[in-house]
Amino acid sequence: MIKKHLILVLVFTLFFSCKKDYKTTKKLVKEKNKIDYVDPFIGTGGHGHTYPGATVPFGMLQVTPINGISKWDWCSGYHHSDSIAVGFSHLALSGTGIGDLADILFMPTNKEVDLSMASSSRDSLPYKSKYNHNNETATPGYYQLFLEDHDVNVELTTSKRTAYHKYTFKKDDTQSVVIDLGFAINWDTAIESAINIENDHTISGYRFSKGWARNQKVFFVAKFSKPITKHHMFVDGNKKGEQTSEGTKTSTQLFFDANNTQELLVKVSLSSVNIANAKDNMRDGGFEFDTIKKEAEADWEKALSIITVETPVDSLKTIFYTAMYHAQVAPVTFSDKNGAFRKENDSIVIAEGYTAYSTLSLWDTFRAEHPLLTLTAPEKVSDIINSMLAYYETKKILPVWTLYANETNTMTGYHSIPVIAEAYKKGIKGFDAEKAYEAMKNTMMQDERGLNHYKKHGYIPFSLLDESVTISLEFAYDDWCVAQMAKALGKDDDYNFFLNRSKAYRHLFDKETGFMRGKSVDGNSWNEPFDPKHSNHREHTDYTEGNAWQHSWFVPHAVEDLAQLHGGNDIFTQRLEQLFTESSEITGDNISADISGLIGQYAHGNEPSHHIAYMFNHANKPWRTQYWARQIMDTQYNTSPNGLSGNEDCGQMSAWYALSSIGLYPMNPASTKYEIGSPIFEKATLNLLGKKTFIIEAEGVSNENIYIQSATLNGEDFNQTSISHQQIIEGGRLHFVMGNTPNKNWGVD
Template identity: 80%
Template sequence: MLYKYALIILVFAVLISCKKEDRKIAQNTSKNTIHVDPFIGTGGHGHTYPGATVPFGMLQVTPVNGISSWDWCSGYHYSDSIAVGFSHLALSGTGIGDLADVLFMPINKEVDLSSTPLSRDSLAYKSKYNHKNEKASPGYYQVFLEDHNVNVELTTALRTAYHKYTFAKEDKQAVVIDLGFAINWDRVLKSSINIEDDYTISGYRFSKGWAANQKVFFVAKFSKPITKHHIFTDGNRIENKSSEGEKTSVQLFFDANNSSELFTKVALSSVSVENAKDNLETGDFNFDVVKNKAENTWNEALTKIEVETSVDSLKTMFYTAMYHAQVAPVTFSDKNGQFRKENDEIITAENYTAYSTLSLWDTFRAEHPLLTLTAPDKVSDIINTMLAYYETKKILPVWTLYANETNTMTGYHSIPVIVEAYQKGIRDFDAEKAFEAMKTTMMQDERGLNHYKKHSYIPYNLIDESVTITLEYAYDDWCVAQMAKALGKNDDYEFFLNRSKAYQHLFDNETGFMRGKSEDGKSWNEPFDPKHSNHREQTDYTEGNAWQHSWFVPHAVDNLITLHGGNETFTNRLEQLFTESSEITGDNVSADITGLIGQYAHGNEPSHHIAYMFNHADQPWRTQYWAHHIMDTQYNTTPNGLSGNEDCGQMSAWYALSSIGLYPMNPASAEYEIGSPIFEKATIKISEEKSFIIEAENVSNKNIYIQSATLNGVDFNQTSISHKQIIEGGTLHFVMGSQPNKNWGTTNN
């Protein structure tokens, strides 16, 4: 009898243990971070980095290959197998390279840092690595350096990076810090290193590159005392504990006897070494605690939209897209709120966090709309930052890098970001000041606005890329008009609404394209080839051709359809865009024209809204088909998984939104076009108490067409949904099928 009781207790204990283990596994597998692969986009032309950061973090601690080339804009490319160190600032998916500042490299030998390397081949501290001994996950990166027998692990908090180096037993333990190292557009102007005590070094690095005035101050603390050091400045060995010059580097040595592990933590500031010290987290070097906290922070960020599907690859693509969409913009203000502007003015962000790396030509399209759903608290902060940058030259930002206005790309697309936020009820900023900034920006004379104001369009013979710039200014004007209307400024509303019709001047009814027009208002730029591309010079289009740029009228699609002659002509031309041959003509074709489906170029942003335009021409099933086709062909789970530059989250945000069946074709309208959802269920977390659920019954890779829909149980037969409807919570239920229902979402119904 006792044996029976013992057996029952044992079985019960085993069952309880199994249930606990099952729960543990379930908890682990419920973490969305396990679906993220930071290596997606590090190959091809994705230009992403695999290193450690937290959502919108100040630091991006990541490996650097040491090559200056277009596909190494982030400092890293998956095709490479050489590392020169680990930097603390990086760009995610841009088409221009900069940053890779404050380079650390652990090594197991003494090296001469006096020579000026001609290439990475002459860097004494470089090392081979193998992807088999390399890992990355949200907030964590690891690689084994073969030449130095050092295992490197990296993680980060919001403003502090953590390094863990594990050396081979009895090997020399040393770290090289090279402030003279630079890649791509970057060039160091002045740098300094100061060994403050046995555990602490500090310094600065001033450089000129894409950011014309970049000042980075840093501090680093080590877990072991520095036993010896060699400082080099401009080729000379310095005997002191501090030095400054153009190019400064140091090799630090540590005692190898007591432990094979060496830890360091690093903080930066745009303001001063003192601010960097204030940014540096206090406490010990508990690497695993910081790593786990970073992972938890990411997991929370990745639960803002949760998807359900039995297809693991779709989860990987979705959550990696959500990850990439939250690495930029980056925190720029220090812990005390201070940050440096490009004119060296130090200001304090009062009651907001300042951000930089604002790739607005790209991100206004889907990245910022995504943030209005997933991180609305960040949106107002970003706008307040834009308004602070506006004060520098009384012009709103175009493309801001380390608080420098780079003036890269066309238009003033901080404007739609501001208007979209206001229209969506995100208003923790001074709306009157924002309107003043928008109006002042669009009434000044820089970047072709003088010609735009005089002619109501930009003549092709006066400035390059005239068609793209005109179309984008027209959209910006429409956005200003909407803000004026919302604020009761009727005269301004009428003025900017009228200017927003500028696209009409450039539409050539004979060819069906937007074309360069001369000052006389009559003659077109000849000869004309809609497939012709000339990169950034002697061209009417920015990084593209007439096929790709003629559709940018997101604020007046119905009128664009009328210009084409009606729905039939419009949809035939749209369809031809996707089915035309993919030949691009010209001797200087833009490298940005990638991800081609016909003449549609998903690898560059001007194409991103086009598939959703069928919705406005009574053929929503074509939107459903092409949106699904783009998702199916332009994204995958390999390092080559992005068809073009990631561009600070835009390429990924397009996927994240499109995959749940929504896309903001005109962001400032506060409306989302409906496409083709690919998940059985997607849950947008509006608040702790409220969610908006999108269900797709019968969805599969073949069942891509919407057969019917209900919103909160009521028939839903329209091809758009408002932000207001979404944030009220509820359920949008689609029934999907393999053949188009040509009555759903059309006037035929």
């Protein structure tokens, strides 16, 4: 009996012990940090064009490795296929299609090098080094790389306006750093630079360049943890003996005492205004690398935790939290600590009461990146709009694509306009709505970039401007957004004017073929010959970086009317289906490289396709939106360096996934509504302002169970294919029941 009792005690002890261990394990898994799922190498391969270096959310600096190759896939300065580094710069672009920046290049080395040689390629750079991905690390706010040729381990981290370098040399090796201000990649060219050794611990200088940003002025200051014991200064290839060098291309090699420690620490700050502001931007204190790294990690953990997802599939968490990471590296802080920043006309202005931002890739980011920010960083949205309004003052035209406060005029349309309209209609304050409306209206009433033709004809005739179809369609949407802002402000005449003009798409629709086509000046004939699969990159074409298949659907403000132009929902959805099932052949001799991520003729690798899968919702076939949204998520994103199917484009590619994966997408951002797609997580929690939460649950979701069977919102039956921004920010619970076959009655009128 005693023996049996002891056995029972042992069994119960083991049971509760196991139960306790299970709970502990479960708790540990649950409490794994969001940053642990992020992989900054996703997108550094293929055509993703991202960089793996260290930054903080929307930070001024992007301290990152540079490979030194000037080709399209090295637009960020780095590509995962490479194994040579030429240094570490402080400014980089995330996922764009045009290369610039890589300013203020630092490279630690263990030997003296000859900087007098004029280099035409990286092969002739004496300070380059091999590296291996096996000795490379990237996490949010931190980057590490071992330079094999120099036996130096490089670690990088950053705060909002100060970058921190940590170089660990081999014992008794020469400790040296090369700073090369003449180095440039892709479109960028140095036109003036200077380096000044202020004292034995501090250098400063500037680099002026022209490229995509035609007037880029970067001032810098760098402080070292050890005294400079010797230096070599070079100006345009000539060695100088002075403390200061000025010229077109300046460089220096600094040497440090190797006796007391193997580590050399550096901190660097920048400014667009002057060296004094760069010094003011530099964070106080010493070289607390580990402290700064922990603070950067904490900043990222907070930013990533705004949306928490729950799933047993770790790879999905990696894709999601990396998407959330990439969606918060741009736009970037541009104004200095004192609020000052330089504009392209060299005027210095003060951002009073806001932070100025640059790197505004608006052709891309108005679609999902900016809508995501209205949920995750609404306090940043008004700052971004105030930045746009500051740039507007230069030429009285709102920004198109702003890089280092320069208007690049890259891409089509004026998509500052939907960003402003969306923010105002969503109730985001902090900017002058009347001033913003004036900027929107004036921008759409001026004559640049095809608006003169658009105003005269109601569309842009193909013989008067390349990419006429895309530009006309995008102007029509911008007009609709101006109309919505006018209506909200009680400007009825303007509302009617711009609403009428927003129907420009009707001029370009060819009922016979079902495509938007280039139309003649007289309005009576089409551009011939016509091949909807034909692409000609950026010249002698009616479409921007695409073809008729990809661009004929950009009417996000009037999908129902577009369906009627096609002949009704049945014909419209048949043609939508054909987009996804047509052969993926692209014809032409100058095919745009941006056409990537093909599912049929649908090209997820470029932004004009991003809204299309959600159009089925407006034609009484929401289950096809659910099917194709899930297909895109499953096939166009993965956890490898090639994990993005096209250019990341400053957060847009990732924002599409971040929103689509929780079951939402802003097909028409300025409508303030989110289309319902197919959520892939069992649960997603949005942590909103005012300590409110909005929870999205997908009961029974799996690889097969992709279709919505039923839904409730706060316990009440929910049978519609969109939800408003207001409903979300009020907090609540949206509960889906998922299944493996379509419910063709759910969400149908």
